[in-house]
Amino acid sequence: MDLIFNYTPHYFLEGYTESLKVIQQQGKPLLGYFTNRIPVEILHALNVNPIRMLSINSSVQGASERYIQTFACSWLRQIMDIGLNKGYASFDGLIFSAGTCDSLQNLSDIWKKVFPEQWTYNLTFPVLTDTEAAVEYLQNEFDTLIQNISQKFPENPDGFTLSNSIKLFNIKRVNLQKLASLVSERKMRYHEFFKLLLLGDTLPIETVNSYLEKKISQNEITNPPDIPDSPRLLLTGGMFDNYLLFEHVSDFDYLVTDDLSFGTRNFNFTMPQSSFLQGYAQAYLERTPDPTAFDMEKRWKGLENSIHNHQIDGVILLGIKFCDPDTFEFVSIQNNLKDLDIPYLNLETSPDLSNLQQIETRLSAFIEMIS
Amino acid sequence: MSFEKEKKRVYRRLESLQSVKNSQAMYYLQSKNPYLHDEGKKIAWVTSGAPVEFLIAMDIVPLYPEQYGAIAGAAKDSTRLCQVAESHGYSPDLCAYARTSFGSVFSPDPPTPLSEIDGMGGLARPDMLIAGNNICGTVLKWYQDLSRIFNIPLFLFDTPPLGDTIPNYYIDYLTSQLGDYIEFLEEQMKRKMDEETMIETMHHSRQAVELWTQILNLCKNKPSPLNCADRFLLMAPVVSQRGDPEIVPVYEEVLSEVQQRVDEGLGAITVPENYRFLFDNIPIWFNLYEFFNSLSAKGVVFPVDTYTQAWSHQLAETEDLLRDAAVTYSNIYLNKTIQHKIDLISTLVNDYDCDGVLFHSMRSCKRYSLGQPITRREVTEKTGRPGVIVEGDMCDSRNFSEEQAWTRIEALLELINDER
Numbered sequence: 001m002d003l004i005f006n007y008t009p010h011y012f013l014e015g016y017t018e019s020l021k022v023i024q025q026q027g028k029p030l031l032g033y034f035t036n037r038i039p040v041e042i043l044h045a046l047n048v049n050p051i052r053m054l055s056i057n058s059s060v061q062g063a064s065e066r067y068i069q070t071f072a073c074s075w076l077r078q079i080m081d082i083g084l085n086k087g088y089a090s091f092d093g094l095i096f097s098a099g100t101c102d103s104l105q106n107l108s109d110i111w112k113k114v115f116p117e118q119w120t121y122n123l124t125f126p127v128l129t130d131t132e133a134a135v136e137y138l139q140n141e142f143d144t145l146i147q148n149i150s151q152k153f154p155e156n157p158d159g160f161t162l163s164n165s166i167k168l169f170n171i172k173r174v175n176l177q178k179l180a181s182l183v184s185e186r187k188m189r190y191h192e193f194f195k196l197l198l199l200g201d202t203l204p205i206e207t208v209n210s211y212l213e214k215k216i217s218q219n220e221i222t223n224p225p226d227i228p229d230s231p232r233l234l235l236t237g238g239m240f241d242n243y244l245l246f247e248h249v250s251d252f253d254y255l256v257t258d259d260l261s262f263g264t265r266n267f268n269f270t271m272p273q274s275s276f277l278q279g280y281a282q283a284y285l286e287r288t289p290d291p292t293a294f295d296m297e298k299r300w301k302g303l304e305n306s307i308h309n310h311q312i313d314g315v316i317l318l319g320i321k322f323c324d325p326d327t328f329e330f331v332s333i334q335n336n337l338k339d340l341d342i343p344y345l346n347l348e349t350s351p352d353l354s355n356l357q358q359i360e361t362r363l364s365a366f367i368e369m370i371s
Numbered sequence: 372m373s374f375e376k377e378k379k380r381v382y383r384r385l386e387s388l389q390s391v392k393n394s395q396a397m398y399y400l401q402s403k404n405p406y407l408h409d410e411g412k413k414i415a416w417v418t419s420g421a422p423v424e425f426l427i428a429m430d431i432v433p434l435y436p437e438q439y440g441a442i443a444g445a446a447k448d449s450t451r452l453c454q455v456a457e458s459h460g461y462s463p464d465l466c467a468y469a470r471t472s473f474g475s476v477f478s479p480d481p482p483t484p485l486s487e488i489d490g491m492g493g494l495a496r497p498d499m500l501i502a503g504n505n506i507c508g509t510v511l512k513w514y515q516d517l518s519r520i521f522n523i524p525l526f527l528f529d530t531p532p533l534g535d536t537i538p539n540y541y542i543d544y545l546t547s548q549l550g551d552y553i554e555f556l557e558e559q560m561k562r563k564m565d566e567e568t569m570i571e572t573m574h575h576s577r578q579a580v581e582l583w584t585q586i587l588n589l590c591k592n593k594p595s596p597l598n599c600a601d602r603f604l605l606m607a608p609v610v611s612q613r614g615d616p617e618i619v620p621v622y623e624e625v626l627s628e629v630q631q632r633v634d635e636g637l638g639a640i641t642v643p644e645n646y647r648f649l650f651d652n653i654p655i656w657f658n659l660y661e662f663f664n665s666l667s668a669k670g671v672v673f674p675v676d677t678y679t680q681a682w683s684h685q686l687a688e689t690e691d692l693l694r695d696a697a698v699t700y701s702n703i704y705l706n707k708t709i710q711h712k713i714d715l716i717s718t719l720v721n722d723y724d725c726d727g728v729l730f731h732s733m734r735s736c737k738r739y740s741l742g743q744p745i746t747r748r749e750v751t752e753k754t755g756r757p758g759v760i761v762e763g764d765m766c767d768s769r770n771f772s773e774e775q776a777w778t779r780i781e782a783l784l785e786l787i788n789d790e791r
Contacts, residue, residue: 067744067745068741068744069732069734069740069741069743069744071464071734071740072737072741079666082418098531099529099531099532100508101508102507102508102509102737102738102741103737103741105532105738106709106737106738106741107507107741109708109710109742110709110741110742110745112710113709113745113749114745122532122534122746124531124532124534125531126529126531126544127504127511127527127529128529130549131548131551131553133543133544133547133548134529134544136540136543136544137531137540137541137543137544140538140540144538215393242631292508292511293511294511294529296515316508321464322464324464324465324466324508324509324512324737325508325512326462327462327464328465328509328512328513328516329512330460331459331460331461332515332516333517335519
């Protein structure tokens with residue numbers, strides 16, 4: 001699977017849905033998933049390729065209105081639009097994350113109605129993260145997932161070896177952590193890094209690891225690009241995946257780190273290399289929580305540490321139109337930032353970037369203000 | 372056919388509604404008792420799907436920000452309170468109950484019209500918060516913010532959404548949390564929960580729910596003895612005081628009057644009942660009587676709705692009280708699949724012999740509303756009865772276009788007339 005080595009990340013992501021067909025030809029079943037909570041190691045150990053759903057490349061706009069109202073999360077509506085355009089037809093199945101947000105919860109039911117031929121599965125997550133009962137519940141959910149996938153996709157010549165899969169995904173996380181350091185040290189632009197993050201979730205893990213290692217060594221030998229030193233910005237938000245925003249608006253080069261679902265929250269940990277599901281479930285719950293989890297104190301502590309460690313001068317809150325968890329959370333994040341005397345800018349957009357010009361103007365004014 | 376706003380009242384007055392109002396007035400009055408804490412009581416703000424019986428058994432007065440939203444809406448003060456919340460950073464796309472609640476917290480003594488109308492001036496300040504996410508995910512963020520604002524503890528009862536079955540480990544997870552819930556309440560009240568009191572409270576809860584269910588079932592009769600607006604007002608005690616023995620005689624009185632209407636062949640409206648509809652979702656509180664009264668004038672009655680049906684699930688009566696509560700509090704309308712909603716609405720349409728369905732779609736409540744286009748189509752396929760989706764809001768009048776609503780309902784009535 002040398003596809004990615006022949007093309008640029010931009011080219012690959014631009015043709016995301018076409019690229020899926022090439023990956024599918026490898027022979028392993030392709031399972032699409034929505035949030036960073038999905039246990040990718042388990043899926044990999046079951047001999048399927050876990051590929052994250054991206055909202056990039058929708059050529060059919062508005063078709064989803066027949067099935068889902070316009071006030072649903074704009075990211076999910078875009079996903080639905082792509083689905084209606086057969087953009088996810090290469091997937092052999094989809095794994096929804098239940099117990100996260102209301103829009104995603106309802107979308108899973110709607111999807112089953114609209115695409116009855118596509119296999120779907122609801123993996124339900126506890127909102128509580130710090131109790132033994134929650135760990136036990138998640139462990140059972142993982143166990144049920146394993147049984148269901150084994151039944152649906154029984155071919156697994158190497159057998160279920162979870163620890164091997166954990167090792168592979170940990171390598172990816174460590175590689176991404178190294179690349180994230182390059183961004184923080186101003187040796188790599190954020191938009192280049194962000195595309196690698198997306199590739200990391202959308203290519204088979206074996207390919208990803210080789211590719212990221214190549215990128216790291218390339219960056220070590222090339223001179224750092226001309227990236228402005230300050231102000232140092234942090235980007236927080238949720239399910240935003242349209243890298244074109246960061247490519248088109250050059251002021252996003254001031255970003256040195258993020259706190260996105262597709263970003264840092266997806267790789268700032270490693271999993272214990274064990275075959276025991278209980279430890280695995282516990283490690284999953286101990287990760288930096290998403291806005292949909294209960295432990296907000298831990299979530300804020302993570303953000304505060306990031307602000308401190310990366311010497312952040314300002315924070316960009318990037319909301320997705322009609323994303324309730326983000327929109328709610330931004331109020332308390334703003335209050336906390338005021339207490340820390342950190343300037344912030346609240347932006348809202350949708351995956352189609354319909355207000356790109358407005359974002360560019362506001363970001364430019366913000367940077368001028370804090371510089 | 373064209374709709375004009377009907378000024379003439381076509382509602383039949385329900386005398387026992389006054390007893391419900393009195394019961395609610397007393398309940399709110401007691402919550403503002405300045406000696407409440409001296410009497411060993413405390414106040415909890417709770418979500419409508421939270422296990423309230425545990426609070427009542429512990430002498431904790433449960434108050435409902437959602438119910439407050441309904442009251443503020445009916446008093447036409449909720450939009451102003453939503454705007455107050457927005458001035459504190461909350462997006463107008465968020466739940467209007469939540470925004471109304473934040474507005475009342477940031478503006479605790481609203482000058483007019485609410486305080487003049489109901490004398491409430493906001494809910495009594497809470498000592499603790501209890502949230503159950505069996506009704507939506509929004510309550511989690513909403514109550515986290517309330518906890519931050521008031522600096523008081525929050526207990527979350529996590530009920531992950533249900534699929535087609537309820538696995539044992541799911542019930543184990545919820546049962547374990549209910550154990551933690553009791554510990555939390557004991558810690559707050561600095562005393563142990565009395566088991567006998569808890570069993571008694573559960574008994575009173577079952578009594579109230581049983582009476583409420585009987586009242587709802589009587590609406591299967593033609594003409595329907597109650598309309599939507601009646602039930603939306605009558606449901607207040609079974610939501611907020613479930614487990615309190617004082618509401619049992621109140622519902623006995625309501626049941627008796629509703630039964631009498633059925634016996635005498637009297638309907639909820641004073642004009643002939645021409646169309647029977649099911650109403651899906653939370654009502655438009657700020658337009659409650661205007662909306663239903665204008666429709667009633669055309670002979671439209673709503674013998675059933677999905678919202679008030681939510682409180683018709685009785686706690687089972689076995690020896691394992693916590694497991695029973697775990698099953699009851701997870702197995703509810705909003706915590707289940709869209710297929711379940713389609714099946715339930717179809718059953719209700721048939722049981723109550725409805726001519727059609729009115730779906731109220733609102734950005735304020737995504738859990739309730741998203742999926743209605745598919746639900747509408749499938750309910751029609753299953754029952755042969757048409758449906759219409761009307762956009763509105765429970766509390767934010769800026770999201771409701773009356774003209775657009777009337778146009779759609781008018782089209783539905785014409786469709787039904789054509790088929791008759």
